[in-house]
Amino acid sequence: KDSKLLLFFLYLHEKPPKATKQKVTKEPKPNKLRPLKATGEKLHQAVTKPPKGKARVKLTAPPNQVHQPASILTRVVTRGQFQKVPESLTLMAGNTLELRCRGRSVRWRFPAYLKDEDEGRLRCVIKHFERHSQLLVVNSRATDTGEYSCWSFQCRDSECQDGEDRMGKAFIFFTGQELFVPTEDYYEVVQLRTNHPTLLPCQVTSPLAKVTLHREFPPEEVAVDGIDISYDVKRGFVIHRPRPSYAGSLFCMASLAGMRQISTKYMLIYVNYPSSAPKPTVSASATTVRAGENFNVTCTVFGEPEVAVDFTWEYPGQQIGRPPYIRECTDLARRGGQVQQESESILYIDEARAIDEGLYTCSAMNLQGTTTISTRVQVLPATPAPGGARSG
Known part of the structure; x- marks a missing residue:
């Protein structure tokens, strides 16, 4: 026991060995991108160059993440x-609209009412700068509702051409006390063409307005099923399948926040519009006649019923002012199991002369276009009378 205490006492009083100086080296700075540790740090991947002789792998984004070109149209909210x-x-109507379009050579398209001058109101102002163009509308109104678009040109030296994917557009509503964009006319005449959709352009100033279509007489609401008739908040009502029953006086009615207004009234006129230009045929009663004889040239068109066809003629006798004698008629005829309208124009030539020889041209015209067709007539000298006197 005494020996253990002696050893412990000697251990406490023993001097520690002298420390030797060691060269201190600075620890290298860690990379900014470090590998993932178990402490929950975010994953960082060190970017290293691939060794020589190995191909580089180019990473591509998925199709749905491909960068789309940014729109060149922006709005200035505040300075x-x-x-x-x-x-x-x-x-809101009355607010100032400032749009900017990026590009060195910019063109604008905007509602037609902005082009009209109005006393007491600043016009639409467009300013062009080096790298953008500015469109400014001050004291806006409901009539300014519509599509605003711009496009830029790619210019090299003095030549400019349309730039691809360099167009911006937006539909801007200016809402206020007017639910419909005001128009100057109380009535607007619209043609219902059998082969073409018809637009009733009752444009609202708010996309939240509920709009219905009505007939003035007899007073009733017109059904909008999305097939025969559809509604587009940026355009109005579209009649896709015009019918005679839609003819008459129609108007749109809009309601929003307890306010109700009606639009301009549209007088719809049904027109059996032709599906194509006329296809006339022309024939002469005789292709060769003697001087002094009578003949006629007939131009015929078979087409759709109730489609008007207009005829015009060009003939050799016009050179000396020979008056035309023309008779026109229209009748229904059955051809190929279908009922068609036969339109006919007949040009009469009395007592043919040498000047009447030549080309007879008929032009038939309807709402789709004009078609021209010709035939030639030869005039021979008159036959000498039998038993005529002999000279000698």
């Missing part, structure tokens, strides 16, 4: 603050 213009934008 120095810009906003990408959405496809549809609603502003």
Whole structure:
């Protein structure tokens, strides 16, 4: 026991060995991108160059993540603050609209009412700068509702051409006390063509307005099923299948927040519009006649019923002012199991002369176009009378 205490006492009083100086080397700075540790740090991948002789692998984004070209149209919200213009934008009437379009050579398209001068109102102002163009609308109104678009040109030296994917557009509503864009006419005449959709352009100033279509007499609401008739908030009502029953006086009615208004009244006139230009045929009663004889040239068109066809003639006798004698008629005829309209124009030539020889041209015209067709007539000298006196 005493020996253990002696050893412990000697251990406490023993001097520690002298420390030797060691060269201190600075620890290298860690890379900014470090491998993942178990402490939950974010994953960082060190970018290293591939060794020589090995091909590089180019990473490509998935198709749905491919970068799309940015729109060149922006709106100035406040000084120095810009906003990408959405496809549809609603502003209060009276506000100032400032749009900017990027490009060195820019063109604008905007509602037609902005082109008209109005006393007491600043016009639409367009300014061009080196790298963009500015469109400014002050004291906006409901009539300014519509599509605003711009496009730029790619210019090299003095030549400019349309740039691809360099167009921006937006439909802007200016809402206020007017639910419909005002027009100057109380009535507007619209043709219902059998082969073409018909637009009733009752344009609202708010996309939230509920719009219905009505007949003036007898007073009733017209059904909108999306097939025969559809509604587009940016255009109005579209009649895809015009019928005679749609003819008459129609108007649109809009309601929003307890307010109700009606649009301009549209007088719809049904027109059996032809599907194609006329296809006339022309024939002469005789291709060769003697001087002094009578003949006629007939131009015929078979087409759709109730489609008007107009005829015009060109003939040799016009050179000396010979008056035309023309008779026109229209009748229904059955051809190939179908009922067609036969339109006919007949040009009469009395007592043919040498000047009447030549080309007879008929032009048939309808709403789709004009078709021209010709035939030639030869005039021979008159036959000498039998038993005529002999000279000698």
